[in-house]
Amino acid sequence: MKPCRWFDPDRGHIRNDQSSIIHKQIITMEKKGLNLTLKIWRQENAQTKGEFKTYRIGNISPDCSFLEMLDQLNEQLVDKIEKPVCFDHDCREGICGMCSLFINGRPHGNDTGITTCQLHMRRFKDGDTIWIEPWRSAAFPVIKDLVVDRSAFDRIIRAGGYVSVNTGGVPDGNAIPVKKKNADLAMDAAACIGCGACVAACKNASAMLFVSAKVSQFALLPQGKLEAKERVSKMVARMDELGFGNCTNTGACEAECPKEIKITNIARMNRQYYISQFA
Numbered sequence: 492m493k494p495c496r497w498f499d500p501d502r503g504h505i506r507n508d509q510s511s512i513i514h515k516q517i518i519t520m521e522k523k524g525l526n527l528t529l530k531i532w533r534q535e536n537a538q539t540k541g542e543f544k545t546y547r548i549g550n551i552s553p554d555c556s557f558l559e560m561l562d563q564l565n566e567q568l569v570d571k572i573e574k575p576v577c578f579d580h581d582c583r584e585g586i587c588g589m590c591s592l593f594i595n596g597r598p599h600g601n602d603t604g605i606t607t608c609q610l611h612m613r614r615f616k617d618g619d620t621i622w623i624e625p626w627r628s629a630a631f632p633v634i635k636d637l638v639v640d641r642s643a644f645d646r647i648i649r650a651g652g653y654v655s656v657n658t659g660g661v662p663d664g665n666a667i668p669v670k671k672k673n674a675d676l677a678m679d680a681a682a683c684i685g686c687g688a689c690v691a692a693c694k695n696a697s698a699m700l701f702v703s704a705k706v707s708q709f710a711l712l713p714q715g716k717l718e719a720k721e722r723v724s725k726m727v728a729r730m731d732e733l734g735f736g737n738c739t740n741t742g743a744c745e746a747e748c749p750k751e752i753k754i755t756n757i758a759r760m761n762r763q764y765y766i767s768q769f770a
């Protein structure tokens with residue numbers, strides 16, 4: 492077997508000359524960490540005025556996530572006895588929908604089909620300036636810094652986003668036949684994680700994509716048909732009451748939705764709504 496020219500079998504470690512090359516490579520890699528300027532929205536609460544504050548952060552690994560970069564900033568701020576930046580997060584896996592950040596003018600940053608927690612720093616360049624804001628919508632008031640109150644979504648769900656029939660025990664998978672196409676569409680609609688990016692992206696702050704996804708996931712299945720009329724009219728009424736705007740078909744919500752929910756759901760909800768009002 493040809494001996495490895497890097498490995499010294501007598502000494503049991505990497506040859507000195509080679510180890511110094513590797514050491515230099517590691518140093519070079521470390522030097523490739525990103526140096527960034529962050530313009531972050533700071534706001535004490537919904538009653539006070541907010542403003543952008545500038546922070547400089549260095550040596551950020553391109554492999555870390557956007558939220559890990561903010562964690563590092565907060566560690567530095569705490570070390571300096573300054574208030575850390577408040578931001579929402581939970582699962583950090585694209586599941587919970589908590590990480591609601593407007594980054595460089597786009598909800599969840601400049602990638603598509605991902606949440607902020609799935610955004611990696613390799614998407615930025617050394618020397619970049621990054622603007623970080625909370626969701627902007629009257630229905631989502633700022634709690635502090637980058638954290639907004641999205642309980643308006645919960646109130647819409649409470650108005651009708653459920654099935655109230657007694658389903659008993661777990662039924663056999665084939666007990667209620669569901670067309671494959673409908674099952675797939677219902678599953679796609681159910682992928683909505685309630686992050687609110689659709690509202691943040693929409694110039695009207697419309698919540699139609701969110702509400703239509705929740706209406707559709709039931710409307711497409713036999714279990715949801717029983718309360719279909721009541722559900723859609725109550726959910727739409729609550730959405731309007733809470734101050735969300737109307738849809739004007741710009742498609743911004745679909746373009747920015749991390750779960751790629753389709754605006755065809757809005758058309759389905761509108762059909763359901765007309766039926767509920769006139770049929």
Ligand code: SF4
Nearest residue numbers: 683684686687689748
């Ligand atoms: S429709 Fe998309 S953008 Fe809107 S809340 Fe659901 S997952 Fe988020």
Ligand code: FES
Nearest residue numbers: 581583588590608
């Ligand atoms: S923290 Fe859960 S989706 Fe980002």
